[in-house]
Amino acid sequence: MNKIRILVVDDQNVVREGMVAILSLQPDMEVVGEAENGLQAVQIARKTKPDVILLDMVMPYQDGLATIPKLKEISSNFRILVLSSFAESNRVYQAIKIGALGYMLKDTPRVELLQAVRDVANGQASLHPSVAMKVIQDFNNSATNENSINEHLTRREMETLRLIARGLSNQEIAMTLVVHERTIAKYVSSVLNKLHVTNRTQAALYAIREGMAAPAN
Secondary structure (H helix, E strand, C coil): CCCEEEEEECCCHHHHHHHHHHHHCCCCEEEEEEECCHHHHHHHHHHHCCCEEEECCCCCCCCHHHHHHHHHHHCCCCEEEEEECCCCHHHHHHHHHCCCCEEEECCCCHHHHHHHHHHHHCCCCEECHHHHHHHHHHHCCCCCCHHHHHHHCCHHHHHHHHHHHCCCCHHHHHHHHCCCHHHHHHHHHHHHHHHCCCCHHHHHHHHHHCCCCCCCC
């Protein structure tokens, strides 16, 4: 079994070491590095090439928002899961806008956090429930309206968007729609382009805001 390779980034030693201890106990996870600020995170990520980067927002020298684009410059395949004490909608929205795939709070129960790591590793969006609605409200200001979406997305793209909002991976969407996974990858790319968003999390937030997360009748 291929383990999820994780880089843990947090300036608080107790928090970072606690996260490393929790993650290291999981049979499907492996901590490949630790960093206490954004500058170290970039250096270590370049060397270790982790699958998931668990990233704090408030750190000395270089904070999370400044670090995310630098990590994405190294590899667009890095899956970034923010773990923060702050739930301000603007902070969350900005993190997602520049490339984070998930945003969880530090008081998240262990089971939910571990599932978030697994979801993000699989390319699925993961947002803490208490911040999701705040982000949707902010996202409302920049998203295209529903009529425009209905005019420009094909039926298959609409179906794909609904399934993205329900948290399904490309493989699961392909099985649901009975098409090849490569076809779903093309649908997802087209959806992101037409919605003018940069990742699945933003697309999922739009779909949730429009009430598209429920199964179609």
